[in-house]
Amino acid sequence: MKRPPKDNEASQKIMTRRGLILGGAQLGLVGVLAGRMRYMQVDQADEFRLLADENRINLRLIPPSRGRIYDRNGVIIAENAPSYRINMIREEADDVEEVIDRLARIIELDPDELERALKDLKKLRGDTPVTVADRVSWDDVSRVAVNTPALPGIVPEVGLSRHYPTGYDYAHVIGYVGPVNDRDLETIDAPDALLLIPRFQIGKIGLEKRREDTLRGKAGNKRVEVNAAGRVMRELERVEGQAGADIQVTINDQLQAYVNSRLEGQSAAAVVMDCENGDLLACVSAPSYDPNLFVRGISSTNYNALLENKYRPLPNKVVQGVYPPGSTFKMVTALAALESGNANLGETVYCPGHLQVSGRRFHCWKRGGHGSVDLLRSLRESCDVYYYEMARRTGIEKISEMARLLGLGTVHDLPMTSVAKGLAPTKDWKQINRDEAWQVGDSVNASIGQGFVLASPLQLAVMSARLATGRSVEPRLIKSIDGVEQPPLPGEDLGLNPRYLHAVREAMFEVSNSRRGTAYRSRIIEETLRMAGKTGTSQVRNISAAERAAGVRRNSDLPWERRDHALFVNFAPYDNPKVAVAVVVEHGGGGSKAAAPIARDITLQALYDGDPPLEAYPAKDRENIEAQQEEYQKKRPNRSKPRQDRA
Structure with missing residues (x-):
């Protein structure tokens, strides 16, 4: 049926309107696209041309x-x-x-x-x-x-x-x-x-x-x-x-420089530690090397020269080097015996120059012996037999327990590489590592810091600080990070009997200040700064019965690498401990001759924060000390300079 004209006209109007809307939408879309293309091709042409080419x-x-x-x-x-x-x-x-x-x-x-x-x-x-x-x-x-x-x-x-x-x-x-x-x-x-x-x-x-x-x-x-x-x-x-x-x-640059200079020509290590907070004020291993050589890769010639140096400049002897502590260990043995009830402060031990243990004769360094000695005299004159007897009574377990309490045989948490643990041996340690049972003779050897006992210079400094304070002082190297102070660990009370600690400190004072003390020649004269210390000499070779009968050869007559290590530990001032010091001179001979003078000089530099007055030294040393100070000032002028802003 044919649609009326009016319907056709209305339908046409609707279609026309829809066409206009659709066409307008299409035209608008085309316009937007054209505008976007113009923006990208004209306005942003440079940037997109570059982005299209990855290599540019x-x-x-x-x-x-x-x-x-x-x-x-x-x-x-x-x-x-x-x-x-x-x-x-x-x-x-x-x-x-x-x-x-x-x-x-x-x-x-x-x-x-x-x-x-x-x-x-x-x-x-x-x-x-x-x-x-x-x-x-x-x-x-x-x-x-x-x-x-x-x-x-x-x-x-x-x-x-x-x-x-x-x-x-x-x-x-x-x-x-x-x-x-x-x-x-x-x-x-x-x-x-x-x-x-x-x-x-x-x-x-x-x-x-x-x-x-x-x-x-x-x-x-x-x-x-x-x-x-x-x-x-x-x-x-x-x-x-x-x-x-x-x-x-925490290092003091001027003190660090002085210690490096003082150890020049030696294969040695020295540590200076703040007794109050554990700050390491100086930490030196000698000889040293120039780290700038390694920054861009060291040459084989320079590296081989360091490797072939018999004084071993590459290892950090302060924390990596472990040595028999010798007589510096005697304070450990004494406290172990006293605290365990195996010794009394007033008792004496007779020293005829040796002690027979299990069919073996253990000798004192003084061939004729010391006679009757108590704790004070045994430390002052470093009698060995007194400590042999203490070890026989006390046993290695108590001795090693005391050693660990005083900081030996343990790893101290410092941001340095290859920090050694040292060794405070026990019966189980020997069974596991040597597949042998512990013998009484092992304890006797350990009592004077020989045998299996090993300690680093850092540990010996920690031991000295703990003896001085009675607290578990921990060493600290980082003072602040981006200006934020890193809190020190003051350390808790060690729980040791104050009377026993006082007796050991008094004996150490005698070592440095009594005419019979093994370190008397290296004493500090200034009354308010006098130090308490202990010498040590650790053997690196066995002395045969034949050699002992004929007379033990002097260190100076031996090749360098067969001479004894020299050690000294101390704290000062005695009445108000501020610094603890440990010095080890490899193959230096006797501790009283080789290590004690170095430790004394370092201690005074630390206490005075610079060159001490000559009156602080014994009169016989003042001329040499004056020459030493003058030479040091020529070689190492004050390097201090103000803190700089970051470049």
Whole structure:
């Protein structure tokens, strides 16, 4: 049926309206697209043209500034120095060998350094900057910059490299940094992207290694535009990283320098510890080495020279070196016997020069013996037989328990590498490690710090501080981090009988201040600063019966490596202990001759915070001390300088 005209007209109007709406929508969409295309093609043309070409926009890491290290007074001992280098980015170089050849015509390239760089260029990602020339001069950088159009992929750069301005003085404490190597990466579960940058420096030993996470900081990044030749045209975006935290150590720089100087020419170690809070004021292993040699990779010639030195400059003798403590251990044996009830303060032991134990004769250092001795005299004159008897009564378990209470045979938590535990032996230890039963003779040997007993200079300093205070003082190396003080551990009361502690301290005072004391010649004259100490001599060879009968050979007649170790421990002032000191001189002979004078001089330097007056020394020593002080001032002028702002 034919539709009425009115219906057709209405239908047509509806269709026309719909067509207009649809057409308008289409036209609007086309307009929006056209506007967007114009915006992208005209207004944003430069940016999107660059983004379309990946080789012309690079994202590069910005290494953070490593945290600096200061002494307790703000003297800088590890800093970051500007370092100019020439890097290459493989994917931006047309022909690596050709570009290297052109670069070699402009500046001198080190063959070894270049060989390492070529290996890195082959194995690393193409967009990773690889250093082909390090520590170049500003003139070299300028010449390369001028010629960059002919050197695609070559990027001159200024960065920061670690520098140790005090040289040898802190090598064993602070350690050093060096380039990341494959062995470093193998020990890390998820390496930071920074570590994949060739030649990036991380801590290798010492504080630098133990506090690497604190010192390293976090990387930043930047987006840069480069032209077809690989030359950086502009920086598009930069996100700064986070610098590493500064660390302030407890070491006193002037005292550290003095101790290094005082130990010069020796194979030795010395520790100075604050009795109140455990701060390590000086911590020296001698001889030392220049850590700056290791920062960019030490040469084989220099490294072999260090390895072949019979005085062993590389190990940190303060914490790694363990030695029989000799007679410095006698305070441990005495307290173990007293506290266990196996000895009384007033009793005496007769010393005829030896003690027969289980069919074996154990000799006193004094061939004719000391006669009747009590605790005070036994320590003052270092009678061995008294302690043999104490050990026979007390047993090794009580002796070793006391040793651990006083800080021996335990690992102290310090941010240094290879901190040794030492050894306070027990019956079980010998059974497990030697598959042998413990003998009474083992206890007798241990009573005078020989046999299986081993201690580090650090542990001996801790022992001295604990004897001085009666508290479990712990050594501390870090004073503050980014200005935030790190709380010391004052230590709890050891729980020892005050009468026994007083008796041991009084005997140690006699060692240094009685004419019969083994360290009397190294006493302190100043009344208010007098020290209490103990000498020690530890054998490194067995003395045969034949040699003893013919007369024991003097240390000076023996080859150096067969001479006894010399030890001395002390605290001062006696009435108000401020510092504890331990000195070990490897193969130095007797403790009274080799170690005690060094310890006395170090103690006075610590107490006076500088050169003491000559009146503090015995009259016979003053001329030598004056000459020593003058020589020291010539060689080591005051290095103190104000704290600097971060570069």
